Amino acid sequence: MRTSGSREEHRVVVVGGGFGGLQAVSHLRRAPVEITLVDRRNFHLFQPLTYQVATGALSPDEIAYPLRAIFKRDRNVRVLLAEVADFDLDARELHLRSVSAVPSPERLGYDTLIVAGGSHYSYFGHEEWRMHAAEVKSLESALAVRSRLLAAFEAAEGEPNAEARDAWLTFVVVGAGPTGVEMAGQIAELARDTLRRDFRTIDPRRARILLVEAADRVLTSFPPSLSAKAERSLQRLGVTVLTGRTVIGIDAAGVTFEGGDRGGERIATRAIVWAAGVTASRLAGRLAELTGAEPDRAGRVTVEPDLTLAGHPEVFAIGDMVRVRDAGGEPVVLPGFAPVAMQQGRYAAGVVRARLRGREHGAFRFRDKGNLATIGRAAAVADVKGVRLGGFAAWATWLLVHLWYLIGFQNRVLVLIRWSFSFATHGRGARLITGASTTSEQR
Numbered sequence: 001m002r003t004s005g006s007r008e009e010h011r012v013v014v015v016g017g018g019f020g021g022l023q024a025v026s027h028l029r030r031a032p033v034e035i036t037l038v039d040r041r042n043f044h045l046f047q048p049l050t051y052q053v054a055t056g057a058l059s060p061d062e063i064a065y066p067l068r069a070i071f072k073r074d075r076n077v078r079v080l081l082a083e084v085a086d087f088d089l090d091a092r093e094l095h096l097r098s099v100s101a102v103p104s105p106e107r108l109g110y111d112t113l114i115v116a117g118g119s120h121y122s123y124f125g126h127e128e129w130r131m132h133a134a135e136v137k138s139l140e141s142a143l144a145v146r147s148r149l150l151a152a153f154e155a156a157e158g159e160p161n162a163e164a165r166d167a168w169l170t171f172v173v174v175g176a177g178p179t180g181v182e183m184a185g186q187i188a189e190l191a192r193d194t195l196r197r198d199f200r201t202i203d204p205r206r207a208r209i210l211l212v213e214a215a216d217r218v219l220t221s222f223p224p225s226l227s228a229k230a231e232r233s234l235q236r237l238g239v240t241v242l243t244g245r246t247v248i249g250i251d252a253a254g255v256t257f258e259g260g261d262r263g264g265e266r267i268a269t270r271a272i273v274w275a276a277g278v279t280a281s282r283l284a285g286r287l288a289e290l291t292g293a294e295p296d297r298a299g300r301v302t303v304e305p306d307l308t309l310a311g312h313p314e315v316f317a318i319g320d321m322v323r324v325r326d327a328g329g330e331p332v333v334l335p336g337f338a339p340v341a342m343q344q345g346r347y348a349a350g351v352v353r354a355r356l357r358g359r360e361h362g363a364f365r366f367r368d369k370g371n372l373a374t375i376g377r378a379a380a381v382a383d384v385k386g387v388r389l390g391g392f393a394a395w396a397t398w399l400l401v402h403l404w405y406l407i408g409f410q411n412r413v414l415v416l417i418r419w420s421f422s423f424a425t426h427g428r429g430a431r432l433i434t435g436a437s438t439t440s441e442q443r
C-alpha cells in the first residue's frame with residue numbers, strides 16, 4: 001500500500017458522485033491522497049427532489065450540481081467523466097468506457113477503491129413495462145414523466161370521446177413508498193390546484209389519481225399510525241389509495257392488477273409512474289461475481305463489517321448497492337436512504353485516513369436519525385427517533401432537512417425562493433413539455 005511517505009501519493013478512486021461517493025471524496029480531500037472521482041454523469045443529482053422536477057415544481061438545474069464545481073478548490077481531486085465497465089481486482093485497475101463521446105482512459109489504477117454505484121428501479125422482470133411506466137430516478141426520466149403528465153392534460157383537452165378523455169385524465173402511480181406517495185400527492189396538487197384554470201373544455205380537478213400498492217398500507221417503512229395519517233392526507237388531496245393490489249400488466253392503454261374486493265381490475269390510463277422495486281447497480285453484481293460474495297435478490301453485494309469486500313481490504317463498496325455483514329457475520333440490509341450512503345461514505349474515508357496513519361478503525365455502525373416523507377402542501381409524516389409527527393410540523397422538518405442537504409449555496413437559495421413563491425401562489429413554474437418521447441410513444 002502506497003502511503004503519504006511514498007514517492008507518489010496514495011491513489012484513491014471513487015466510483016459514483018451520488019450521496020455515498022460525494023461524502024467519501026469530501027472527507028478525504030484534506031488527506032495526503034490523490035483522488036479520482038469517476039461518474040458517468042458530470043453532476044450530482046439530489047434524487048429526493050426529482051419528483052418535484054417530474055411535476056413541474058422545480059427545474060433540473062435546481063436539484064443537480066456539477067461535480068467539477070463541488071471540488072474546484074481541491075487540487076488533489078480529479079473528476080473523470082466515464083462509465084466503469086469492469087474491475088480487475090488483481091491488477092487493481094478499473095476498465096472504463098467513454099460517455100457522450102468524451103474520450104476517457106481505458107484503464108485506471110488505484111491503491112484504494114470506493115464503489116458507490118447506487119441502484120435503479122426494476123420492473124420485476126417486465127422490462128417491457130418501462131416504456132409505458134416511467135420512473136423518476138434520473139433527471140432524464142423525471143423530465144419524461146413531466147412531459148407525459150402535462151401532455152395527458154393537453155390530450156384530454158382536445159379529446160371529443162368521453163371514455164378516451166377519462167383515460168387521459170387517469171393517473172396511476174405504482175408503489176406507495178415515499179417516492180410513490182410524494183408523486184401521487186404532487187400530481188393531485190397539479191390537477192386540483194395549479195392547472196385548475198388553465199383549460200377550456202376539461203376540468204383538471206376531475207382527474208383521477210390512483211396509488212397502487214401490493215402491501216396492505218402505504219409507507220411500510222414507517223409505523224402503521226403514520227401510514228394511516230399519510231393515507232388520510234392523500235385522500236384529502238383526492239388520491240385514491242389501492243393497497244393489496246399487485247400489478248400484473250402494463251401497456252400503452254392501461255394497467256392491470258390483481259387483488260382487492262373484485263379480485264383484479266383493468267384501469268384505462270395513459271400516464272403511469274413507476275415507483276416500485278429497486279435493484280442494485282450492475283457494479284454490485286460484478287463485484288459479487290469477482291469475489292464470490294453472494295448477492296441478495298435485489299442484486300446487492302455483501303460487504304464485511306468495515307464495508308470492504310471479502311479478501312480485498314483495499315476495495316470498499318457503499319450505499320444502495322450493498323448489504324453489510326454484522327459482527328455475527330449475518331448480512332443486514334440497511335434502508336435505501338441517502339443518510340445510509342452518506343454515513344458509509346464518511347466511514348470509508350475515515351478508514352482510509354486511519355490506515356494511512358497506521359491506525360485501526362472499528363466496524364461501521366449506522367446511526368438512524370429518522371424517516372421523513374412529504375405528501376403535499378403542508379402535509380408530511382416524520383418518525384424522528386420515536387417522535388412521530390404529521391401535518392405542518394413534519395412538513396417544515398422535511399423542508400429544512402432537504403434544503404440543508406441540497407448541494408450548493410446557490411441551489412439552496414433558488415429552491416427556497418421557488419418553494420416560497422409556489423406556496424404563496426400555488427404555482428409551478430417549470431410546467432414545460434420537452435423532448436420527443438411523449439405523444440408518439442403514448443398514442
Ligand SMILES: Cc1cc2nc3c(=O)[nH]c(=O)nc-3n(C[C@H](O)[C@H](O)[C@H](O)COP(=O)(O)OP(=O)(O)OC[C@H]3O[C@@H](n4cnc5c(N)ncnc54)[C@H](O)[C@@H]3O)c2cc1C
Pocket residue numbers: 015016017018019020021038039040041043044045047048049050051082083084085116117118119136137178179281283318319320321336337338339341
Ligand atoms: C426518486 C427518489 C427519491 C428518493 N428520496 C429520498 C429521500 O427523500 N430521502 C432519502 O434519504 N433517500 C431518498 N432516496 C434514496 C437515495 O437517493 C439513495 O439512497 C441514495 O442516492 C444512495 O446513494 P448512493 O451513493 O448509493 O447512490 P446514488 O446517489 O444513486 O449515486 C450513484 C452514482 O453512481 C454513478 N454510477 C452508477 N453506475 C456507474 C458506472 N458504471 N460508472 C460510473 N458511474 C456510475 C451514478 O451516475 C450516480 O451518480 C430517493 C431515491 C429516489 C430514486
